[in-house]
Amino acid sequence: MLIGAMNHPANEVVDEIEWMAAMGLEFVDLTLEPPVAASWRIDPHAVRQALEKFGMKVVGHTAFYLPMGSAIEELRRASVCELRRCLEMFAIIGARWMNLHPDRHAPMHDRGFFIEQNIRTFQELMPDARRLGVGLMIENLPGDYNTAPQLGELLDPLPELGLHLDIGHANLLVPQNSTEEILTAYGSRLRHVHLHDNKGGHADLHLPLGAGTNDIRSAIHALRKCNYDGTITLEVFSPQKEYLLLSRDLLRRWWAEA
Ligand SMILES: [Zn+2]
Numbered sequence: 001m002l003i004g005a006m007n008h009p010a011n012e013v014v015d016e017i018e019w020m021a022a023m024g025l026e027f028v029d030l031t032l033e034p035p036v037a038a039s040w041r042i043d044p045h046a047v048r049q050a051l052e053k054f055g056m057k058v059v060g061h062t063a064f065y066l067p068m069g070s071a072i073e074e075l076r077r078a079s080v081c082e083l084r085r086c087l088e089m090f091a092i093i094g095a096r097w098m099n100l101h102p103d104r105h106a107p108m109h110d111r112g113f114f115i116e117q118n119i120r121t122f123q124e125l126m127p128d129a130r131r132l133g134v135g136l137m138i139e140n141l142p143g144d145y146n147t148a149p150q151l152g153e154l155l156d157p158l159p160e161l162g163l164h165l166d167i168g169h170a171n172l173l174v175p176q177n178s179t180e181e182i183l184t185a186y187g188s189r190l191r192h193v194h195l196h197d198n199k200g201g202h203a204d205l206h207l208p209l210g211a212g213t214n215d216i217r218s219a220i221h222a223l224r225k226c227n228y229d230g231t232i233t234l235e236v237f238s239p240q241k242e243y244l245l246l247s248r249d250l251l252r253r254w255w256a257e258a
Helices: 013-022 044-054 073-093 111-132 148-155 179-189 216-225 242-257
Strands: 002-006 027-032 057-062 097-100 135-139 162-166 190-195 231-234
Touching: 002 057, 002 242, 013 027, 013 044, 027 073, 027 231, 044 057, 044 073, 057 073, 057 231, 073 097, 073 111, 097 162, 097 190, 111 135, 111 148, 135 148, 135 190, 148 179, 162 179, 179 190, 179 216, 190 216, 216 242, 231 242
Parallel strands: 002 027, 002 231, 027 057, 057 097, 097 135, 135 162, 162 190, 190 231
Antiparallel strands: none
């Protein structure tokens, strides 16, 4: 199991890699988002060099707000363009997987409509993903994509699509954390994990581990039960980096105990 963190999109990527390496983190969850870490602004060769210098691995992350399910076809196609550019950048940088945040912003349309629009987007990206050797995976999101049946609407028609499980999101807007349910159904397709704490409800607080009510130890147990041994990003967002270190130590301890 490898522990990593996400770069802040308002900072230079290479600077972010440097502090993560100094902290002993093992990979970068590289989000390509404006203003500074935009897919059209970064130097992918410099990023790759920095990763090699520090011996760090990388997982690809994209903006969470792309209108890939939009009812306006031109907007949906624009999100395909942006995601293609991200795939090309990640291929140079050396990422093997890139995440996608399924979209649902199609007011006045039923669920079937935006599910179809998302699937169309993923299908259009698949040939590029194959050609570049960067797999696509979807992240569970509170609300419309946070249970096994909801994710199945996207995962079942597209067997190549991987699962990116966010254990913080799995605790939001659900009667109980959906981690175990999702892993029971799709654990064999798990490619990457996000971990952070919150207090349930709707607020995606991205707290340090142990600071909220998310049952993270049970979630770690469920990960180990399905033999997961890949990348885990601590999505703990605080200017105080000590919270990240504390969360890393807790994750290592709970992982060993599970
Ligand atoms: Zn996440």
